[in-house]
Amino acid sequence: MKHKLLTFLVGSAIVTSVAFAQEKKITGRIISATGEAVANATVIVQGSKTATISDKNGYYSISAPSEGKLIIRSIGFEEKILTIGENLSYNITLNTLNSNVDEVVIIGYGTGSTLGTTVGSAVRVGSEDIKGKPTANALEALSGKVPGLQVFTSSGEPSATQSIRLDGVGSLGASSTPLLVLDGIPVGIGSIVSMNPEDFENITVLKDASSTSIYGSRAANGVIYFTTKKGRIGERAIITTRVQYGWNDLASRKPARSFMNSSELLNFWVETGYRTQAQADSIRQRFPHDTKWDEFYYRKNVPMKQADLNISGGSEKTQYYLSVGYLDQEGVMFRSGFDRITLRANINSKLNKWISVGLNLGGGYDRRETNGWGSNNSNGGLSLFAPPFYSPYNEDGEEYYDETIPGLGRYNPRYLADKQPSKGKNQQFNPNAFIQVQPFQGLTLRSQAGMDYFNYNITSNRLPSFIPNLGKGTTSETYQLGVSRTITNTIEYKWDIQNLHNFVALAGHEYSDYNYKDFGASGGGLTVDKLILLSSTTLDRNVSQSKYAYAYNSFFGRATYNYDTRYFFDATLRQDESSRFGKNNKKANFWSIGGKWNVTKENFFKDVTWINDLNLRASTGTQGNSAIDNYESLSTVSPSIYDNASAWAISSPGNPYLAWEKQYKTTVGLSTTLFKRINLDVEYFYRVTKNMLLSVPYPYSTGYNQITENIGGLTNRGVNIDFSVDVLKGKDYYFTPYVKLGVVNQKVTELFDNKNYWVVPNTSVSYVVGRPVEFFAPIQAGVNPENGLMQWYVPGSDISKTNKDPNNVTSEFSSTALQQSTGIKRYPPFNGGFGFSSGYKGFFVNADFTFSNGKYLINNDKYFFANPYQFAGNNQMREILDYWKKPGDVTKYPKYGQVNQFDTGILENASFLRLKGLSVGYNLPKYLLAKQKFFTGAKVYYTGRNLFTATKYTGPDPEVDSNLTYGRNPNTKQSVFGIELLF
Known part of the structure; x- marks a missing residue:
């Protein structure tokens, strides 16, 4: 009691003395030893609760007593104490803990x-x-x-x-x-x-x-x-609020502009004999339009809104972060959108010198709609089939809504979306908490538990008033619930010997499980729009339900050592047990060892002033893969109906020998800083996959078409490069361009049943030993200029090898007989980004580009959009006008009347360069805010996403990550204006 009273009196005396001392406003800028601004540095008036943080450019402002002291702290920097004198402005330089700013x-x-x-x-x-x-x-x-x-x-x-x-x-x-x-x-x-x-x-x-x-x-x-x-x-609490408003549009409308206009399409029809000149003239007279259908099916300038508010702060013992966010973003297609509300509360507290606790609560509620007319649907993915001379607007300029568009025979996509709503509602909850005990210096005991929970409900209806199915409404409800729980316990001990030999030992246990279940019901026979509950259905009632679960149990350890922050070594070991594998193969061990050499710490390097930092590193080890279905190792049954009675049937034979897929990865890297401006990191990796989890095909006579086994091998090797340069770096300006590149070379090393190759059914993809995953399809040899027929290369005796013998071609198409390896990689070998960040006296411009080179896609949309004979009467891409008409013509497309096939003619180079992000803004200077005490910072800005796309791909979007794409809702671009205020 006496101790508490004494503490209170001493604290009161300190607070009182500070309160009555003469205060003055101290301003300045915090920079690193290299002259860079230090953002978010904490500035505390010693002996008080008064504190602030530096802004993005390192500037700070705080009221402090004369002859007092300021404590300046920032992660990765040495703490500094400044004694306040007669001056009102102090620029502070922080020294880094190491040669680099360490986080x-x-x-x-x-x-x-x-x-x-x-x-x-x-x-x-x-x-x-x-x-x-x-x-x-x-x-x-x-x-x-x-x-x-x-x-x-x-x-x-x-x-x-x-x-x-x-x-x-x-x-x-x-x-x-x-x-x-x-x-x-x-x-x-x-x-x-x-x-x-x-x-x-x-x-x-x-x-x-x-x-x-x-x-x-x-x-x-x-x-x-x-x-x-x-x-x-x-x-002192820091309050940040941000409001953004902007617009969505297609990332590129160039693919839509590649279709023929009314005049071109009608002339083509006359030229090919599909329509007579009189018929074409009649169409022109009746439908004198030239509609851009992409602007009708894919809306322009669709709004998006976002608002965020967060509060952070704390004392020496307790820190908190509270936030709320709201996002409302409509999609460019009808019945496409997402709105979300999120809440977060993170609290960390040091109860005393040896116990700390923390609680992170994150949750959200969102509503989402996805367009249901993708795929090969004329109301979505194939909407550009519509001839441009038809119009969705009547003579008064109003949309045809609940009647079909004259001539076209389709309903307005807005009407389809209104009458067939499908909305998902998701509740997300991600809490985690920890207690950390430090009985004495160096020893840390920590227990942490967390959860990843979602509850998703989907409601889909076809209203009874929907004209094509008038009085025959349907409804369905689906509920999905999933929860993952993880409990982790660790013990860690850090110690050193003479500040030269530094050790860390860690041991731990982790348990994680996941449970999922869903329930669905549907029915029909609804007659009134306002009565669309499941209980109102009278026809085609159906119920479905499923559930599954899996669990992991793990033990792990890690040991690290460094000598004088010059030589570094670490080793890890982990044992995992998974419910997904066979009874005798549930456990597996994984390990790694690694080392690093900080060359700049060596005595022989001290005189090398132009190299500021040089580190060499290497590591090797194993990891596991268990990302398969949950019951692949078990023989399972499924319910069925036989002779009007419930029955059971074997649905999967299982594989009791199923075990972990293992990967071995070795990495060697170098990182350096030159002239305090040039930063370079280069690493080489070699990744080997063994005992691959692969679906092995079986003859249908066995009763199964495939079984998952541990068979096959794969390697990936490549180089990653990270490069940036501080071209300009000063007190009020900076310009830093960067390049980040990843190069990977893939090779299949082993397949099942000693096969040299395997063509994956219905994918146009093949696995060939000694080669990367490649596209597999009939290869076009061009149009025969004499007869206008398309030609294909005849495969050799080994179809896993590409054969393009110009003397061995055929005009007789067979998807089976002509398929062969195209030699084109399924996965792009070059991916990366480049850009820059720049600023001058509060103004800033940042640009980020992404690219993928060597990326290919089967453009299934083109099978429809460049096939005028097969899909006569629909609009087509303008490029089909380059078709054969007479002997001697050298053209891209065959003569009219021949069907374009599913071959390499629709396998396109989808490499792309995209301006993924652009930000332009202005941070208001401190002197504009100095006369008021409400705002401590303000920023206005513009942000754009996917503003520019360069590609040779003719489909809707080259960024689709698939072997084949059709009817996709293409990527969008956004332009957003925002304001950010700090209080």
């Missing part, structure tokens, strides 16, 4: 370490690259930002998720998506869509064995670690 990074459990002392290969994307993006998904912020990481957005739906691959495709049968971890808890890729990107402090991509092997079973494809924002030390 604390979590690489596989524990309390974390700085990037400079980490052996593993890790790339961090900070909040400045994440926030303010006009997209619902934070994963897109990684596009072109991490060498070797391929991020493709394959749809223009606002709720779409990205496809992600790191250092190539690691498996031909299991998933190649990296493990996603949120504040230490694994989450699904769909969960990221339901989270607010503004809540992420950074995203770290763990790439090599040293950084991923401790995640063992699910780290075969790398790990992406999301860190949410936390409060900062200092009692």
Whole structure:
């Protein structure tokens, strides 16, 4: 009691003395030893609760007593104490803890370490690259930002998720998506869509064995670690609010402009004899229009809105971060949209000198609609089939709504969407909590538990008033619920000997499980729009239900050592047990070893002034892949009806010998800084997949068509390059261009049944030993100029080898007899990005480009849009006008009357360059805000996404990540204006 009273009196005396001391306003700028601005540095008045943080350009302002002291802290820098004198302005230079600005990074459990002392290969994307993006998904912020990481957005739906691959495709049968971890808890890729990107402090991509092997079973494809924002030390709360408003449009309308206009189409019909001149003239007279159908089916300038508010702050013992966000983004197609509300509360508290606790609560509610007329549907993917001389507007300029468009015979897509609504509602909850105990210096005990939960409801209706099915309404309801739980316990001990030998030992246990269930019901016979409940249905009632579960149990350990921050070594070991594998193969062990040499710490390097930093690193180890269906190892049955009675049938034979797919990865890298301006990181990787989880085909006579087995092998090797230059760097200006490149060479090394090749049915893709995954299809040899018939190369005796013998061609098409390896890679070998960040006295311009080279797609849309005889009466691409008419013509397309086939004529180069992001803005200077005490910072800006696309691909969108694409909702572009205020 006496101790508490004494503490209170001393504290009161300090607060009172500060309150009555003469205060003055202190301003200045915080920079690093290299002259760069230090943003978000904490400035505290010693002995008080008064604190502030520096802005993006390093400027700060704080009221402090005369002759007082300021404490300046920032992650990666040495703490500095400044004594206040007579001056009112102090520029402060912070020294880095190491030669580089080191940020604390979590690489596989524990309390974390700085990037400079980490052996593993890790790339961090900070909040400045994440926030303010006009997209619902934070994963897109990684596009072109991490060498070797391929991020493709394959749809223009606002709720779409990205496809992600790191250092190539690691498996031909299991998933190649990296493990996603949120504040230490694994989450699904769909969960990221339901989270607010503004809540992420950074995203770290763990790439090599040293950084991923401790995640063992699910780290075969790398790990992406999301860190949410936390409060900062200092009692004063920092309030940030941001409002954005903008518009959506197709990323490119160039593909739509490649179709014929009314005059060209009618002339073509007359020329080919499909219509007589009199018939064409009659059509012109009756329908004197030239409609751009893409502007009707794919709306222009569709609005999007976003608003965010967050509050962060704290004292020396407790820090907090609170946020709320709202996003409303309509899609360019009808019945396409996404609106989301998110809440987050992160609280960390140090209860006393040896116990800390934390609670992160993240949740959201969103509503999403996706267009249901994709695929080969004339109301969606094939909407551009519509001849341009028809019009969706009557003589008064009003849309035909509940009647078919004259001549065309289609209903308005708005009417289809209104009368056939389908809405999904999702509840997302991602809580996690920890307690951390430090009984004495160096020893840390930590227990953490978290959950990834979603509850998704889909309601789909066909209203009874829908004219084509008048009085025959239908409804369906589907409920999906999934919850993943993870509990992790670790013990970590850090110690050193004479500040030269530094050790860290970590051991831990983790348990994770996932449970999923769904329930659906549907029915028909509805007659009134207002009575569309399931209970009102009278016909075709149906019920469905399913559920599944899986679990992991793991033990792991890690040991690290460094000598004088010069030589670094680490080793990890993990044992995983999975419910997905056979009884005797559930467990597997994974390991890694790695080392790094900080050459600049050597005595012989001290006189080399132009090399500021030089590190060599290497690691090797194993990871596992278990991303298959949950019951592949078990013999399963399914219910059926036989002779009007319930029956059971064997649905899967199972495979009790099914075991882990294993990957081995070796990485060698170099990172350096030259002349304090040039930054370069180069790494070589070699990735080997063995015991591949592959669906092996079986004769139908066995009763099954395929069984999952451990068979086959695959290798990926390549180089990743990260390069940037501080071309301009001064107090009020900067210009830093960058290039990030990933190159990968893939090779299949083994297949099942000692086969040399295998053609995957219905995919036009083949696996050939010694080659990468390739497209497999009949190869066009061009149009015969004498008779106007298309020709194809006749395959050789080995169809796994490409044969283009000009003396061995045929005009008789057979999809089976003519198929052969095209020699064209399925997966693009070159991916990356480049751009720059720049600024001058508060103004800033940042541009980010992404590219993919060597990317190919089967443009199935072109099978319809460049096939005038097969689909006569519909509009076609203008390029089909280059068709054969008379002997001697050298043309791209055969004579009219021959059907264009499914061959390499629709296999197109989909390499692309895209301006993925552009930001232009202005940070209001401090002197404009100095006269008021309400705002502490303000920024106005413009942000654009997918503003420019360069490609030779003739389809709707080259970014689609697939072997074949048809009827896709194409990627969109956004233009957004925003304002950000700090209080």
